[in-house]
Amino acid sequence: MAPPLLEIDRLTVRLPAGRAARPILDGVSLSVAPGETVGLVGESGSGKSVACRSILGLLPQGARTEGEVRVRGADVLTRDRAALRRLRSRQVAMVFQDPRAAVNPLHRIGDFLTEGLRAAGTPAERATARATELLEAVGIQDPRAALRRHPHEFSGGMLQRVVIAAALAGEPELLIADEPTTALDVTTQAEVIAVLTRLQAERGTGLLFVTHDLELAAAVCDRIHVMYAGRIVETRATDDLFAHPRHPYTAGLLACTPRIDPHAPPPRPVPGRPLSLAEAPPGCAFAPRCAFAEPRCSAEPPELRPHGDGLAACLRADEGILP
Amino acid sequence: MARYLLGRLLGLAAVLLVTSFLVFSAVHLAPGDPVSFLLKGHPATPEARAAITAQYHLDQPFLVQYLKWLGNVLNGDFGRSVQFRQDVGPLIGSRLPGTALLIGYAAVLVCVGGVLTGVLAALRPGLVDRVVLIGTGVATATPPFVTAIGLVSLFAVQLGWFPGPGSTGTGLGGRLHQLTLPAVALAVTLAGLLARVTRSAMLDELAREHVEVARSRGVPERVVIRRHVLRGALGPIVTVGGTTLAGLLVSTSIVETAFNVTGVGQLLVQSVTAKDFPVVQAVTLLTVLGFVLVNLAVDLLAPLIDPRVSLTRAGAA
Amino acid sequence: MTSLLTRPVRRPLLRRLRLLGNGPLFTAAVLLLGALVLVAVLAPLIAPYDPEALDLRSSLVGTGADHLLGTDQSGRDVLSRLLYGARTGLLGPLLVVGLSTVLGLLVGTLAGWRGGWVDALLSRAFDLVFSVPGLLVAIMFVAVSGPGLTAPVVAMAVAYTPYVGRLVRGLARQEKARPYLESYRVQGWSDWTICTRHLLPNIAPTVLAQSAINFGYALMDLAALSFLGFGVQPPAADWGAMINDGESALQQGAMLPALAPSVCIVLAVVAFGIVGEGIADRLARRER
Numbered sequence: 001m002a003p004p005l006l007e008i009d010r011l012t013v014r015l016p017a018g019r020a021a022r023p024i025l026d027g028v029s030l031s032v033a034p035g036e037t038v039g040l041v042g043e044s045g046s047g048k049s050v051a052c053r054s055i056l057g058l059l060p061q062g063a064r065t066e067g068e069v070r071v072r073g074a075d076v077l078t079r080d081r082a083a084l085r086r087l088r089s090r091q092v093a094m095v096f097q098d099p100r101a102a103v104n105p106l107h108r109i110g111d112f113l114t115e116g117l118r119a120a121g122t123p124a125e126r127a128t129a130r131a132t133e134l135l136e137a138v139g140i141q142d143p144r145a146a147l148r149r150h151p152h153e154f155s156g157g158m159l160q161r162v163v164i165a166a167a168l169a170g171e172p173e174l175l176i177a178d179e180p181t182t183a184l185d186v187t188t189q190a191e192v193i194a195v196l197t198r199l200q201a202e203r204g205t206g207l208l209f210v211t212h213d214l215e216l217a218a219a220v221c222d223r224i225h226v227m228y229a230g231r232i233v234e235t236r237a238t239d240d241l242f243a244h245p246r247h248p249y250t251a252g253l254l255a256c257t258p259r260i261d262p263h264a265p266p267p268r269p270v271p272g273r274p275l276s277l278a279e280a281p282p283g284c285a286f287a288p289r290c291a292f293a294e295p296r297c298s299a300e301p302p303e304l305r306p307h308g309d310g311l312a313a314c315l316r317a318d319e320g321i322l323p
Numbered sequence: 324m325a326r327y328l329l330g331r332l333l334g335l336a337a338v339l340l341v342t343s344f345l346v347f348s349a350v351h352l353a354p355g356d357p358v359s360f361l362l363k364g365h366p367a368t369p370e371a372r373a374a375i376t377a378q379y380h381l382d383q384p385f386l387v388q389y390l391k392w393l394g395n396v397l398n399g400d401f402g403r404s405v406q407f408r409q410d411v412g413p414l415i416g417s418r419l420p421g422t423a424l425l426i427g428y429a430a431v432l433v434c435v436g437g438v439l440t441g442v443l444a445a446l447r448p449g450l451v452d453r454v455v456l457i458g459t460g461v462a463t464a465t466p467p468f469v470t471a472i473g474l475v476s477l478f479a480v481q482l483g484w485f486p487g488p489g490s491t492g493t494g495l496g497g498r499l500h501q502l503t504l505p506a507v508a509l510a511v512t513l514a515g516l517l518a519r520v521t522r523s524a525m526l527d528e529l530a531r532e533h534v535e536v537a538r539s540r541g542v543p544e545r546v547v548i549r550r551h552v553l554r555g556a557l558g559p560i561v562t563v564g565g566t567t568l569a570g571l572l573v574s575t576s577i578v579e580t581a582f583n584v585t586g587v588g589q590l591l592v593q594s595v596t597a598k599d600f601p602v603v604q605a606v607t608l609l610t611v612l613g614f615v616l617v618n619l620a621v622d623l624l625a626p627l628i629d630p631r632v633s634l635t636r637a638g639a640a
Numbered sequence: 641m642t643s644l645l646t647r648p649v650r651r652p653l654l655r656r657l658r659l660l661g662n663g664p665l666f667t668a669a670v671l672l673l674g675a676l677v678l679v680a681v682l683a684p685l686i687a688p689y690d691p692e693a694l695d696l697r698s699s700l701v702g703t704g705a706d707h708l709l710g711t712d713q714s715g716r717d718v719l720s721r722l723l724y725g726a727r728t729g730l731l732g733p734l735l736v737v738g739l740s741t742v743l744g745l746l747v748g749t750l751a752g753w754r755g756g757w758v759d760a761l762l763s764r765a766f767d768l769v770f771s772v773p774g775l776l777v778a779i780m781f782v783a784v785s786g787p788g789l790t791a792p793v794v795a796m797a798v799a800y801t802p803y804v805g806r807l808v809r810g811l812a813r814q815e816k817a818r819p820y821l822e823s824y825r826v827q828g829w830s831d832w833t834i835c836t837r838h839l840l841p842n843i844a845p846t847v848l849a850q851s852a853i854n855f856g857y858a859l860m861d862l863a864a865l866s867f868l869g870f871g872v873q874p875p876a877a878d879w880g881a882m883i884n885d886g887e888s889a890l891q892q893g894a895m896l897p898a899l900a901p902s903v904c905i906v907l908a909v910v911a912f913g914i915v916g917e918g919i920a921d922r923l924a925r926r927e928r
Contacts, residue, residue: 053539056539058535058538058539084541085541085542085543086541087541088538088539088540088541089540089541090541093539093540094536094539096532096536098532101531101532101533102532102533102536103533103536104533104537104550104551104554104555105533105629105630105631106554106555106628106629106630107550107554115537115540115542115550116540116541116542119540119541119542119543119546120541150630150631152630152631166540170540170541334767338767338768338771338772341768342771342772345780346780349780349783349784350784352784460910460913461906461910463913464856464860464906464909464910464913465905465906465909466860466861466863466864466905466909467864468863468864468867468880468883469883469902469905469906472883472886472887472890472898472899472902473899473902475887475890476890476895476898476899480890480891480893487891488887569773570773572773573773573775573776574775576775576779576868577864577867577868580867580868581867581887591779592779592868592869594783595779595782595783595870596869598783600783603779603780603783607776607779607780610773610776611771611772611776614771614772614773615771618771
């Protein structure tokens with residue numbers, strides 16, 4: 001049996017900030033199988049961006065890590081430069097949040113699309129032909145002309161489609177989408193998500209979908225990991241997550257999302273603001289904001305344990321505190 | 324584009340016109356009457372006075388004088404030098420190649436030295452960066468004539484590697500050898516400035532997302548630096564580079580004097596001291612022309628470097 | 641954006657220019673400049689010799705008990721000339737920066753505040769002066785009115801004015817759009833009163849920071865002009881002129897007559913740069 005596509009195994013990342021190292025991630029584990037869409041949901045400071053960049057070996061300078069990030073069984077964090085380049089051009093690709101920042105404004109779209117391929121050794125003509133195919137696949141009209149235009153001539157949504165096309169250029173087995181629609185208008189969001197999911201289904205790639213929007217994740221993902229302050233606090237299949245969340249933070253996220261249903265209760269915000277791991281107190285990082293916290297919650301960070309058909313990191317998960 | 328070019332050329336013409344007017348009227352602003360002023364330091368014989376009066380049409384109304392002078396200038400006739408008793412045009416022409424070679428040499432040193440140093444500092448933070456910052460800090464505070472003194476004392480007098488002021492060289496190799504110290508003296512101050520600008524532009528680009536994106540797609544680091552970081556930094560580099568090159572046109576007077584190089588700059592300084600006004604007027608006009616042309620060229624390059632820039636009045640102002 | 645009510649009306653200048661908070665380099669630079677000013681003022685008292693006293697028997701004497709920095713080709717004491725040279729070395733740039741700052745403030749405020757055709761006209765004037773390099777303007781002035789301190793100073797002041805003017809214009813336009821100034825206009829205060837009592841004090845520190853940096857440039861440019869023989873005339877002591885004199889001494893192996901004033905110029909310009917940038921940094925941090 002082939003090794004699983006992606007396995008992040010208890011990844012801990014510390015940044016050397018000044019003299020004291022600042023922790024970013026603590027024991028993060030998740031996996032993605034081919035063809036599967038896995039969601040990683042968290043607010044600002046949760047560390048989700050660092051987690052997904054680690055899959056490409058793109059950690060900040062001088063970061064110290066523990067644990068492994070395995071793509072097809074081989075740890076990314078210990079690969080040499082040549083092996084990393086092969087990983088980035090052929091195995092894993094990322095769709096970035098802001099297309100205007102991600103695409104070099106001084107180059108033509110064609111250059112952007114073929115860059116990764118040419119770096120991997122594909123001759124220019126083949127690369128251009130492939131770029132044209134990809135632009136068609138994402139729904140850009142007149143691909144040949146588009147290749148010669150510059151990014152500022154495209155709208156945000158169109159440019160994000162170009163970014164998706166570029167991500168697929170190397171025929172990766174795993175796609176990582178880091179907040180791919182956050183910088184776009186709502187109507188454009190739907191189009192871009194549709195393109196992304198269609199292409200993923202057609203090619204059978206695994207997709208790690210990173211977002212702060214739980215509802216959006218629910219629309220796209222089979223399984224969702226919820227992150228808070230550098231740790232995974234809950235892992236569950238989407239339907240189960242919405243029906244029976246086991247972690248108070250997940251429940252809080254669900255409760256504070258406004259809904260259109262007239263019979264739904266009004267949104268209830270979670271008091272306080274999301275923390276990063278560096279600011280987290282000892283014990284459970286969510287405890288200060290949690291309605292169900294007890295003294296023992298501040299003693300030690302709870303481990304991610306099986307509860308129901310998924311995992312939850314809460315000492316009171318099986319006490320039925322959540323409806 | 325054509326409209327923009329036309330607008331800029333008109334602006335250029337306006338600047339030259341105003342400058343020529345000021346340069347021309349300066350003679351009349353001087354104390355004393357124009358004829359004595361133009362003849363200051365030279366025998367004021369009746370023939371000389373008559374010659375000057377005829378050359379400058381001093382017996383005519385002011386505006387007519389100016390227009391006649393302007394007409395002559397546009398035909399390439401800048402009058403006669405009082406100290407050399409030759410036509411000014413050929414006088415400048417004979418010295419132009421020497422100055423052009425010096426400025427060209429210095430320009431290459433500024434661009435190559437300045438940009439490479441800046442790139443190095445940006446890519447090697449820590450000790451290398453510190454050294455470059457201190458070095459460029461001192462370089463930008465050292466005017467060309469001070470550098471000249473330092474170079475002469477070290478390389479010419481102490482070490483004897485290069486000839487001192489006032490020597491001539493034969494052949495291109497010899498000329499370049501002779502011009503090396505002057506070119507370096509011209510280049511140091513501006514190279515320091517360009518290095519700083521390059522460094523900060525590169526640091527800005529290194530922090531941009533599209534650089535990380537390129538890395539994430541497996542593009543080798545060397546290519547990322549070249550096609551994304553350096554390419555993005557080109558905008559400020561070219562703009563400042565243009566201004567510094569324009570500055571070379573004026574600093575050359577100082578360096579040519581310090582090294583006794585026969586060039587247009589030295590001619591200017593000699594002519595001011597000798598009150599040879601026709602020469603001063605001509606060199607000033609030519610320098611302003613060169614200055615404005617270099618700035619125009621830099622502005623025209625802007626859209627080539629950054630396709631988002633369009634050549635509208637607002638964009639280029 | 642601070643609200644209408646809490647925006648301070650006037651911020652005392654000295655408090656904003658707090659000196660010693662910026663680090664050892666800044667402090668060193670300020671002390672150096674202070675020493676330079678002292679030297680310039682006290683030169684007649686502390687110089688061991690008359691800077692213009694010729695003594696051809698002691699030509700190019702090296703360092704020694706008699707002459708701490710040796711003598712130049714005409715036997716004049718280098719140290720004394722250096723000390724006296726600080727006078728013109730600082731006076732010239734002071735005049736240039738002072739004049740250009742005052743003119744720049746006037747013209748820039750007019751352009752930025754009034755807008756319209758006044759602004760358009762003045763901006764074109766700025767562009768015109770920018771088109772001609774300052775050193776060249778100075779050379780022209782010298783050609784017309786002869787060498788000395790006056791022509792270069794006036795010329796450089798004119799050449800520097802647009803730099804200050806453009807900065808002031810931008811700042812004036814920015815400040816003009818702020819609600820607190822708008823409120824004064826609505827209350828009927830005259831433009832002149834608003835500008836002098838409120839606008840100028842708020843933009844003054846930024847302008848001063850730029851002027852400090854310009855001081856260094858002016859020093860370099862004026863020294864270049866006296867190197868060419870267009871500035872203060874011999875036998876007066878001036879750093880640029882000293883370097884010119886010293887060049888021939890170099891050929892004969894005597895370094896100090898040329899190198900001593902060179903070091904002074906570089907140190908002074910570096911110090912002004914550090915001070916100017918320090919003030920600018922401080923302001924930038926405060927705005928944030």
